[in-house]
Amino acid sequence: MTRKNLGRATLAALPFVLALIVGLVVQLTVQDRLPDRLAVHFDAGGSADRYMGITAYLLYGLGTLLVLGSLWAVFAVNGKLYGRGRSWLIGGGFALAAFLGYLLITVLLVNVDAPEGGPTDGFPLWHVAVAVGAGAVAWPIGALLSRLAPAPEGPDDGDGGGAIRERIALADGEVAGWARGIGAWWAPLAVLALLAAAVAVGRDLSWFAGAPLAVLALVIGTFCRPHVTVDRRGLTVSGLLPKPRLRVPLERMAGADSRRVNALAEYGGWGYRVRPDRSGVITRSGEAIVVSLTSGREFAVTVDDSATGAALLNTLLDRQRAGR
Amino acid sequence: MLFRVDPNSTVPLGDQIAAAVRRAVAEGAVAPGERLPAARVLAESLGVNVHTVLRGYQRLREEGLIELRRGRGAAVTANASPQRARLLERVREAVADARDLGMTEDELIALVRGELGA
Numbered sequence: 001m002t003r004k005n006l007g008r009a010t011l012a013a014l015p016f017v018l019a020l021i022v023g024l025v026v027q028l029t030v031q032d033r034l035p036d037r038l039a040v041h042f043d044a045g046g047s048a049d050r051y052m053g054i055t056a057y058l059l060y061g062l063g064t065l066l067v068l069g070s071l072w073a074v075f076a077v078n079g080k081l082y083g084r085g086r087s088w089l090i091g092g093g094f095a096l097a098a099f100l101g102y103l104l105i106t107v108l109l110v111n112v113d114a115p116e117g118g119p120t121d122g123f124p125l126w127h128v129a130v131a132v133g134a135g136a137v138a139w140p141i142g143a144l145l146s147r148l149a150p151a152p153e154g155p156d157d158g159d160g161g162g163a164i165r166e167r168i169a170l171a172d173g174e175v176a177g178w179a180r181g182i183g184a185w186w187a188p189l190a191v192l193a194l195l196a197a198a199v200a201v202g203r204d205l206s207w208f209a210g211a212p213l214a215v216l217a218l219v220i221g222t223f224c225r226p227h228v229t230v231d232r233r234g235l236t237v238s239g240l241l242p243k244p245r246l247r248v249p250l251e252r253m254a255g256a257d258s259r260r261v262n263a264l265a266e267y268g269g270w271g272y273r274v275r276p277d278r279s280g281v282i283t284r285s286g287e288a289i290v291v292s293l294t295s296g297r298e299f300a301v302t303v304d305d306s307a308t309g310a311a312l313l314n315t316l317l318d319r320q321r322a323g324r
Numbered sequence: 325m326l327f328r329v330d331p332n333s334t335v336p337l338g339d340q341i342a343a344a345v346r347r348a349v350a351e352g353a354v355a356p357g358e359r360l361p362a363a364r365v366l367a368e369s370l371g372v373n374v375h376t377v378l379r380g381y382q383r384l385r386e387e388g389l390i391e392l393r394r395g396r397g398a399a400v401t402a403n404a405s406p407q408r409a410r411l412l413e414r415v416r417e418a419v420a421d422a423r424d425l426g427m428t429e430d431e432l433i434a435l436v437r438g439e440l441g442a
Contacts, residue, residue, distance in 0.1 A: 168326070176328040177369035179361035227361060231369040238365070305353075308326055 005077045011145060012076035015094040015138065016069030019101025023061055026105050030112050038111045039118035046125050048118030061104045068096065075264065085268060087143040094142025099135035103127070165255060166311040167318065177231040178312045182303045184270075184283035187224045191217050219244065226281065228289070228301050230309045232316060235291060237281050237301055246272070246281065248299050250320050254292040256313035258306040261288045267300075289313070325354050329370055337372050341380035349389055349400060349409035356405070360390060360398040387412050 031054075038057050039048030052060070072093045106127050110119045170176055194217035202210020222239035229236045234253065238245035263285045267273035273282050280288070280300030288302040289309045303309060325348045329340040348354045360366075363381060367374040381398050384390045389404045389412070422432040 170328065171330060173332050174328055174330045175370050176326065177366065178326045179365060179369060180325065181359050181361075227365060229361070229365060229369050232371070233369075242364075305325075312326065 008076040009073035012072040012090060012093055013069040015097030015101075015142065016065045016072065019097045019104070020062065020065045020069075023065075023101060023105050023108070026108055027058065030108060033112045034108070035111060035114055035116060037116070038107065039114065039123075040107055042123040044125075046122035048122065051118070057107075064100065064104075065097070068093075068100075078264070085265065087146045090146035091139040091141075091143035094138040094145075095135035098138035099131045102131040102134045106131070165257065165314045166307065168308070168311045168315045170315055170319070175232070176312055176315070177229060178309050179227055179229045180303050180305060180309065181225060181227045182237075182281070182283055182301070183225040186270075187220075187283075190271075191221045191224060194220065228303045228309065230289075230312045230316070235289065235299070235301065235309075235313060248291055248293070250313075250316060252293050252295070253313065253317060254294050255317065256289055256291045256310040258287060258310040259290055260286055261290065261300055261302060263302075325358075325360070327366060327370060329372065336379075337376045338379035338383065341366070341370075341372075341377055342383045345380075345384055346387075346389065346409050346413055349404050350406050350413060352406050354400055356400050356402045358400045360400070362397050 034054060036054065037051045038054060039050075040052045040057055041048070041050030043049045072089070075089060107123070110121070110123055110127075114120070168176065194213060198210045198213035198217055200210075201213055222241050222244075224240070226237055226239050229238070232250070234247055234249040234251075235256075236245055236247045261267070261280070261282065263270050263282045266278070267275060267280055267282045270282050270284070273280055277296075278298040278300065280290075280298075281302070282288075282300065283302050286302060287304065287306045288300045289306045290298055290300045291313065292298055325345070327341060327344045329337050329344070331337065333340065335343075345354070345360065354360075360381070361369070363374050363377040367377045370377075381390065381392060384398075385392050388401060389409060390398050391401050392398050419432065422435075427435075
């Protein structure tokens, strides 16, 4: 890990570590006055309805903060975020850590000198409001700090330039098509998780909420092993069934390039991403066909051997412009 | 992988599709285990009949370059090495040359046998 990366990871994990330290200090200070069983869960009226041993609670709080802290550190290093995305990540981390830290510590404090059945006053709900407030205050602090740290440079958008775009030599009348699968190992897992959520929501809340989730899961399911095709009709990403599919017709394209994209930094995540100036089907960071549209936007598909796909697109575009 | 067909050529379209896959394997552009596009997808892409694509795939299966599994589509076999694909290409060339010379099937096979026995 380079020094710059270390700095990024530290800043992202900092709020969680701070919350952890404050929590441990509070725990040590009030340890002797805590009951064996802590009231840790409260109903809407603020009275305790679930309990946990002190050690279990400690491990729970510790685990939550550590996992979140490492998650943020990993995102900060691997996400190569820049600009607004970066200040959102760091600010969001500060806000989340402040919110969680406040609640975790307050739960400890309301249990101080509490009788066996839980604290007499319960858990006043204004604590939740204060926790939200703490998050709101922490956000700009994090955002500000993220600006002080050295920012990674934005990805090179590459002016492309028609001159360096490769072509594939096609004879007159020759028909060419290029196809490639872009299966992502995590797609079936995402579908399963979504299905499980649909069933859980359906059973616990209502099937009116569960059914649409299940339908969404099935639609995504048909895209578990999507394939990308480039041909006279343009660029198509389709799933198991003929529809639904995504197609960018040649008429809407200005040109195509093969370049590396960063899922988090440029598209804010994985899947079908729509951003203000670009959209794409992003299954990973790495090489992709990036199409410049006549509208000035970009459409990207992460796929291996993207150079061949992009070259064929440019060839087909030439052909179309020549009116053949 | 890239497929190119020429509808104006005298070579049947199915054979042209098979030749494209063979070429790709010979050049190492597709690796063993890699899936080929589903016949329906490829047919729509090239604007040819699904059965034409299937005929091409069937031919590749007979040559041992790909395997066709129900529900799993076509995939390049584990032993489809570039050398094997190149050998298949040369066999096809030899057969075509023999036909041009007006040789019969038996005459060509006798030639190959002779070479094997040498």
